[in-house]
Amino acid sequence: MSESLYTQLLYLAAGAFLLTAVLILWRRELAVIVRILALQGLALAVMVAVLAAREGSVELWAVAGGIAVLRVGVLPHLVRRALTGAEAARRESAPSVNVASSLLAAAGLTLLGFAVSQPLVALAPSPATQAVPVGVTVVLIGFLVLVTRRRALSQLVGFLLLDNGITAVGFLTTAGVGLVVEVGVSLDVLLAVLVLQLLATRMRETFGDTDLDELRELRD
Amino acid sequence: MNVAGGVVQAVVVVGGAPLLVGVMRQVRARLEGRAGPGIGQPWRDLRKLLGKEPITPRGTTELFRLAPLVSLATVLVVAVVAPFVTTVPTVGPAADLFAVVALLALGTVVLALAGLDTGTAFGGMGASREVTILALVEPTLLVAIFALSVRVGSTNLGAIMTATVEDPARVISPVSLLAAVALVVVTVAENGRLPVDNPSTHLELTMVHEAMVLEYAGPDLALVELASAMRLAVFLGLLGNLFLPWGLATGTDPVALAVGVLALVVKVGVLGALLAAAEVFLAKLRLFRVPELLAGSFLLSLLAATAAFFLA
Amino acid sequence: MNLASLGLAGAVTAGVVTALVAVLVPVRARPVVTGAGLVLTGAAGVAAGAAGLAGVTFSVSWPAVLPLTGVAFGMDQLAGLFLAVTGGVALIAGVYGVSYSRHGRAAQATLPLFVVAMLLVPAATSVGTLLVCWELMALTSLLLVLAEHRQRPEVAVAGRWYAVLTHLGFATILCGLLILVAHAPGDSFADLRAAPLPGGVAGLVFVLTLVGFTSKAGILPLHAWLPRAHPEAPSHVSALMSAAMVNLGVYGVVRVGLDLLGGGPRWWWLVVLGLGAVSAVYGILQAAMSTDLKRLLGFSTTENLGLVLVGVGAAGLLAAGGQRVLAGLALAAALLHVVNHAAFKTTLFLAAGSVLHATGVRDLDQLGGLRRGMPVTTAVFGWGALAASALPPGTAFVSEWLLLQALVHGVPEGGGAEAVVMPVAVAVVALTAGLAVATFVKAFGVGFLARPRSRQAGEAHESPPSMLAGMVLAAAVAAVLAVLPTLVLPAVGAAAAVAVGGGPATSGVLTVRLTGVAGELSPLVYAVALLAAVVLVLGGLRATATRRARRAARLWDCGGGPLSARMEYTATSFAEPLQRVFDDVLEPEQDVTVDHVEESRYLVRAVEYRRAVPDRVERRLYPPVIAALRAWGEAGRRLATGSVHRYLGYGFYTLCGVLLVLAVIS
C-alpha cells in the first residue's frame, strides 16, 4: 500500500469515525442511532485494517476482524435487543441540553481534543498519530452523550462511543496494548454492555420507563 | 511572740468596741437634737442580753448556735493578730492583710449561713443581701490592699504600717488618698452602715444585717452584737493605722503600749464620730444602687493601684 | 525498674485487669471488684506520682506499640504531680463507687480504663504518646458520661456536646503539636525542646495547643461541654472529670508552653491570663446563678481552672520578663491550686452524688433540710464549700493567697504592662473569691440547711458506708492540705521549677515562707487561733451569761401562722440580687405569670415566676456556628440529587477542565 493511499484511507476512516459520532449526537431516533453506532464500529474496523495492511501484520488483521465482529455486530445487536419491546423509549426525549447546543459543545470538544492531543502527536509524528485527536474527540463526545442524554439506551450508546474512541486512540498510537490485555479489555467492555443492557431491561420491567431522570429515588 | 501586745489589743478591742458604738449613737443623737442614752448603753444592753435565757428556734441546726461563736472568734483573732497597738507580731506571721480580710469575711459567712438555716424569708433575705455586698466589696478591698502593699513589697500589715511611720510623706500621696477613700467605702459597706445599710432599722424591705440575725435572742444575740461592734472597731482601727500610723508602738515596752492604746482609742473614736456625723446627713441607698457605690470605690482602688506607677 | 515506673506499670496493669474482670464477674460482685481495682490503680498512681515528685525518673520507649509512631513514657516532677493528683482522686472515687455504682457492665469496665488513660497522659514523653493517651482519655470519659443515657434524655445531649467539643480540642492540639514535630528531628519531647523554631511557628503552635488544652480545662469559649457533661455523668465520674481530667488541660499548657516551647513572648501569657480571668469570673457567675447542684459545681470547675490559668499566665509573663523566682512562685501557686481544687471538688462532687443518691434531686430549689437525714454528707459538703470559698481555714485559701502574693510582687520596678495587668488580675481573683463565697453559701445554706423543700429531700437518708468513707477521705485530704500545705508545697515547687527553672518557691514547715520576696502565712496558726478563740468565747459566755437551759421556740412568723417550706428563700431568690447586679453580663430570661381570680382582676390567685440564666457565651457563640453547619449540610444536599447525569457531569466538567489546563501548560 502506498504511503499516500494509506494516509488517505486512514484519514477517510478517521473522518467517518468522527462524523458518525457527531451524527449520534444529532439524531434522536434510537434505532437510527444504533445503526450509526454500527457504522462507527465499521469505520474503526477499517481503520485497524488499514493499519494492518500497512504493517503487514497478521495479528492486526485478526484484531480488525475481531473489532468488526464485536463493534459492528455484537454490541449494536445487544443495544438493539434492549430496544425491542421499548415502544415508548424509541425516541430520545428532550435531552437535558438541546441538540443545537450539544453540537456547539461538540465543536468545542473537538477543539479541546485537538489541543490536548498535541503532545501525543508530537511524540511520534506519523499519519496514524495525526489521527489521534479524532479518537480523543470521540471520547469526549461520548462522555457528552453520557452526560446529556436521558434514555438508558442513549447512555449505553454514549458509553460505547467513549469506548470506540479509546480503542481508536489505542490503535492509532501504538497499534494495541498487547494481546492479552486487548482481549481482556474487549471482554470487559462486552460484559459491561451486557450488564447495562440487562439492567436497562430490568429497569423497564420494574418501572416501565427508562428515562433516567425518573431515577432519583436515591438522593440526599 | 508578743503575748502582752496581743492581750492588750484584745482587751482594748473587746472593751472598747461597745463604747465606740455608744459614742457613735451619742454623737448622732446630739446632732439630731436628742439627749441620747449615754455611751455605756451598748454595754448595758449586752449585760441584759447575757442574763436572758438562751433560745433555739425550732428547725434550726447546730450551725445556728455555732455561728455567733465563730463570728465573734474571727474578729477576736483579728483583734489579736493585726497591729492595732503595736507592730510587733503577736503570733508569728499572721498579720497578713489578705488573711485578715478573709477572716473577717468568714465571720460574715457563718452568720449568713445561720440566717439561711432559720428557713424564714427574713433570714434568707438578709443572708442573700449580705453575701452579695460581700462579694462586691471584695475586689475593692483586695485591689486597695494591692495598692498599699506594692510599694512596700509585702502584704504584711506590720510592714506596711512601719513603712508609713518611717516615711510619713506617703500618706499624702495620691495612692494613699485614693486607697483611703476606697477603704472608707469598704468599711461602710462591710459594717452595714449608712448609706449601704441602716443598723437601726427593722423595716423588712431595707434590712440587710438585721434581717439575717433576726432570730437571735439572749446570749446569742449578745455575741452577735458584740461581734458586730468589734468588727466596726477593727475596721476603723485598721483604717486609722494604715493611713495615720502615728502613735503605733514598734516595740513591746509598757509605755509604748500605753501610748499605742491611747493613739488607737483617739483615732478610732474620732473616725467613729466622723462616721456617725456623716450618717446624719445620709439617707439609705436603695439596695440596687449600692453596686454603683461599690463600683465607684473599685475604680478608686484600681486607680490607686495603677497610680503607684503612673503618678508616683 | 524503680518506684515510678513500677507504680505506673502497676497502675496500668491494675486498671486493665479490673476492666477485664469487671466484664466477666456477675452483676452483684461488679461494684466491689471495680471499686477495689480502682483503689489499687489509684494507689499505684499515687505511688508513681509521689516517686516522680521525689525526683525519681525513668524513661522507656516502645516503638512497636502504636504502629508508625511508637510510644514513650517517662517521669519528671511535673508529670509526677499530675499523676499523684489523678491517682488520689481515683482512689477516693474507687472507695466511693463500691456502694454507689449501679451502672452497666460497659460503664464499670470503662472507669478503670479512664483512670489509666488519665495517668498515662502526664507520663507521655512523645507527641504521639500524648495524643493517643489524650484521645483514650476522651473516649473513655465520653463513654462514662453516657452511662446513664437511659435515665435522662439530657445525657445524650451532653454526650453529643462533649464528643464534638473534645474532638475539636483534640484536633487543634494535634495540629499544633504536629507543626512542632515537623520542625524537629523526632517526636520525643527531648527532640522538641532542642528544635530551633521560628517565632511565628512557635506562636502558632502555642495558640493551637492552647485552644485544645483550655477546652479540656473547661476554659471559655470552648467550655460548653463542661456544665453539661459533668452534671450528667455519674457522680464519682464527675469527680474524676472535674478534679483530675480538667487538670490535664493545665498540664498541657504548662508542658507545651513553658517546657517544650520554653516560655515565649509576653502576648502568649497575656492571652492565657486573660482567658483564665474571663473564665474565672464567668464561671463563678454562672455557678452563682445555677440552681442545679452539679451544674453549679461544674461551673465552679471552670472558675477554679480559670484561676489556675491566671497563675500560669502570670508565671509565663514573669518568666518572659526574666523574673524566674516569681514565675516559680506563680506557677507553684497555680499548681497548688490544682491540687487543692482536686481535693475539694472531689469532696463536693461526692457529697452531691450522695445527695442525688438519697433524693434523686439535683435542683437546689427542691432540696434543703438534709442536715437531719444526712449529717455526714452535710458536714462533708459544708467543709468542701468552705474549702471552695477561699476562706480560712479552707483549702483554696492557701493557694489563692499564694497566687495573690505572686501577683502583688509581680510588678517590676519600672511598671510596664504588668502594672496594669497585675492589679486587674488581683481584682479578678478577688471578685471570683467573693462570688465563690456567695455561691457556696447558697449551695450549702439552701441545699442542706433549713427545712426540706420537697418530699424527697425530707425523706433523705444517709448513704451507705463506702460512699461515706470516700467522702470523708476526700474531706480529710482537703483538711490536711488546708492546714499543712507545706507538706506538698516543696513538691509543687519542684514541679513548677521543671517548667520555669529557678529554685523552690517556698520554704518552711509550719509556715509558708516565700523565697526571694517578703511574705509568710501559717494556715495552721489561723486554724489553731480560731479554735482557741472559739473556746475562749465559749468560756467567756459560760462565765458571764446565765446558766439557764436552752429553750426551743417558734420562729418569728410575723404572727401569720406557722411558716411552711414554701415561704423559705430558695436558691433562685438567694441569687436574685447578684443576678440584678450582673444583669448586663448574664442576660437572664425571666417570666412572670399572674393568675387572677375569676371574679375580679384585682384579686391575684397565683403568681408564677420563672427564671433561666442561659450560658450567654454559648448562646452567642455556638448557635451561629451550628446554624451555619446546618445550612452547609442542607445546601450540600443539592450535590446529591440522584440524577445520574449530574453525577457524570461532575466527572465530565472536571475532565474538560483538567484537559484544558494540560493543553495550556504543555
Add this chain to the structure above:
Amino acid sequence: MIWLPILVPVLAAALYAVFGWRRASTWLAPASAAGVLAVAIVLAVAVAQDGPRTAWLLRLDALSSFMLVVIGAVGLLATVATPAYLRAEIAAGRAGTRTAGRHCLLVQLFLATMALAVLAADLGVLWVAIEATTIVTAFLVGQRRTRASVEAAWKYVVICSTGIALALLGVIVLNHAARHATGGPVGLDLVDLSAAAPGLDPGVTRIAVALLIIGLGAKAGLAPLHAWLPDAHSQAPAPVSALMSGVLLSVAAYAILRVKVIADAALGAGFARTVLVVMALASLVLAATLLLGQRDYKRMLAYSSIEHLGLVALASAIGSQFAVAAALLHVLGHGLAKGALFVGAGRILQVTGTSAVAGVRGLASAHPALAGGVGLGVLALVGLPPFSLFASELGIFRAGFGEGLGWVTAAAVVLVVVIAGALFVHSGRMMLGDPPDGPGAARAAVRLPVPTAVAVFGGLAACAVLGVTAGPLGSLIGQAAEVVAGAR
C-alpha cells in the same frame, strides 16, 4: 503459588456454580476467604525473605502481598457474616436460594478479581481486573431487585465504567509514551515502566497520569466521580457493602499508588501530588457536606468511606515512605472497621426495617450487643484509639505537616473534625436514650446471630489490636511503603 489467591476463590465460585446455596456450601465462602488470607500470609513471609517474585502476568511484591492480606482479612469478615445475612433475607422473603447461590458465586469471583488486580504485573491487566470487579458486583448491588437497588446498580455501572474507561485511555496514552521512551520502548509492565519512567515524554505522561488518577479515582470513590458510592453501598447486601467499602476502594487506591510511582519518576513529585491533593480535599469537603445533613445511616457509612479514601489519597499525595505506610495501615484499618460496621448496619436494617437515621431510636437499650458493636465501629471510624485508624490518621497528618503540605493537612483535619461531629451526632441519635413506644420503635430484642457478632466484634478487635501494635504486619507495611516511596 502466586496464582493461588486467585484460584482459591475461583474454585469456590465454581463449586457454588455447581451446587448453589445449600447447607453444606454455607461455610465454603468463609473457608475460601480464609484460604486467601492464609495464602496471603504465607506469600508475605516468602516475599519478606526472598524478595518479589513473578509469574506469567503476575508479580508479587510486598505491596501486593499486603493488599492480599487486606482482601483476605476483610473478605473473611464479610463472608463470615454472609450466611446469617442471607438466611435472614430468605426468611424475610427478599431473596430465594437461587439468589443466595448467585450471591455466593459472585462474591467469590469478586474476591478473585480483586486478587488479580493487586497481583497484576502489568498496568493493562490491572485495568482489566478492576473493570471486572465492576461487572461482577453489578448484580450484587442490584440483588434486591427493588427500584432503588436497580437504580443504584445502573448508576454504579455507568459511572464506574465511564471512570474506568478514562483510566483505560490513560493506560493507552501511557503505553504510547512508553513505546517512545528515550531509553528504548517498554511495555506496560509496572516495574519496567517505573524503571523507564525518567525517559517518558512529560507532556504525554501528564495526560496519561491525569486520566489514570481521575479514572481510578472513580473506582476509589474519590471526587469527582464518587457519586455511585453512596447509592451502591446503601443498596448492596450488607456483606457486599462491607467488601466494596472495605477492599474494593482500597484496591483502586492501590492502583493509584502504582500509577503515582511511575508519575513521580517521570514528572517529579509535584504533578501527581497536586492532582491527588485536589481530589482528596474535594472528597473530604464532599463527605463533610453530605454527612452534616445525612438521614440514612448506610449512606452515612458510605460517605465516611469517601472521607477515608480521601485521607488515603492525601497520604498518597504526600508520598513519603512514612505517609505511604500510614496510608496502607489506614486501608487495612478502614477495611476492618468499615466491614464490621456495614455488617452491623445490615443487621440494624434487618431488625428495624428502616435505613433512616430518624427511624432508629434507643438502639443501645433495645439491642445492646448490636449497638455496642456499631457504636464502637463509629468510634473507630472517627479515629479514636485504640483502633488503628487513630495511628494511621496520626501518621498521615504528621507526614502532611512534615512534608510541606501544612495548609492542606490542616484543612483535612478541620474537615475530619466536622465529619466526626456529624457521625457522633447521627449515631448518638440512633443509639442513645430510651427506645420510643409506638411506630418507629425498635422491635422486640432479637438475638444477634453468632456469626454476625463474630464478624462485627472480630473486625473491631482486629482493628483495635492493629492500633495497639502492628506486630509482623508492621514490617510488611514498611516494605510495602518502600516499594512505593523507596525510589524517591
